[in-house]
Amino acid sequence: MPYLEITNVTKTYGPVTAVDHISFSVESGEMFTLLGPSGCGKSTTLRLIAGLEQPETGEISARDRVLASAEAKIFIPPEKRGMGMVFQSYAVWPHMTVFENVGYGLKLRGLSRAVIKEKVSHILDLVGLYRLEDRPGTLLSGGQQQRVALARALVFEPEILLLDEPLSNLDAKLREQMRIELKALQQRVGITTIYVTHDQAEAMVLSDRVAVMNGGRIEQLASPSQIYENPQTKFVVDFIGKVNHIPAKVLEIVSGQCVLTATDADQARIECQAVDDIRTGDSVIASIRPQDITIHQAASGTETNVWRCSVKTAAYYGDHMEYQLILGSQIIEAFSSPSVRAKPGEAAFVQLDANSIKLWKS
């Protein structure tokens, strides 16, 4: 049985439909991520779950308790939902120590000093701040402030943790480290978590499942590997990692194999797997990721999906190379091992892996 269930929920702001009839459910202990570009409705969805917004259609329930229902006119206020929330703009109170920051909410609830001490110590231990409890808020690094914000949410022992881009104020290196820490923490606590981010790498690393959102709707909901390896829409392909889109025309389809000519790439030939709704004569887009293209500096024996291109740019990243290659007016991005060292202006042969090509109607 799902732990949290969102059914047909909509929220508009004037003419803007921020969340458009979305449905999904989250399992107990799951790390579930809403991923999508700015403005796609991630925060609004989270705020609806938290009870900071009311749905105009549909229903939200947790463990069979209805939290909000537009039809039944039910609305449980945020403080009665058992949820902890951390926003992007978490504010650590500078005039308080780490201990006071985390214990303040418990004090307001009138808990005894002994109980507060026990709960706060336990949470600080959990988030790795146990030695810093007396440190003032002003003397904390970005990562430490982030942990304080998390500890403040966790100290109430919420049933569900809602995190809205909690790492986006941190610099790139710290963000990568905190991703891994956050994932480990979530697993240790075993708390059902809904995570919001526009950063696809973050979503991949952290999540059990990801809902990719676009224009207030969910485009695809699946595990990170399914989203990456088997994207169901062109939007998802585009949003998750780099991709080449090659306009093409279907020449023929023979026993499950599709032969295309690349319209912008001097009519170069592409062979790939056929898909159901694509027919001979259709205009299509063939999508392929840069890492699914290999580069050779000399012609090899194979001919299939091998194009002779000219190198436009070559960028050295130490562990790999990133190339831009041209054929006709088509630019192709390809990653290779650093052992391939073609220079701009030189000829190079790219080979498109047939099994990695996705076809879409254009």
Ligand SMILES: Nc1ncnc2c1ncn2[C@@H]1O[C@H](COP(=O)(O)OP(=O)(O)O)[C@@H](O)[C@H]1O
């Ligand atoms: N309080 C608000 N008033 C008016 N429009 C809003 C409000 N909150 C969000 N929106 C609009 O709703 C859409 C979704 O916003 P949001 O959920 O914040 O997206 P995200 O978190 O994915 O960036 C956007 O077009 C945004 O401008």
Ligand SMILES: [Mg+2]
């Ligand atoms: Mg947002």
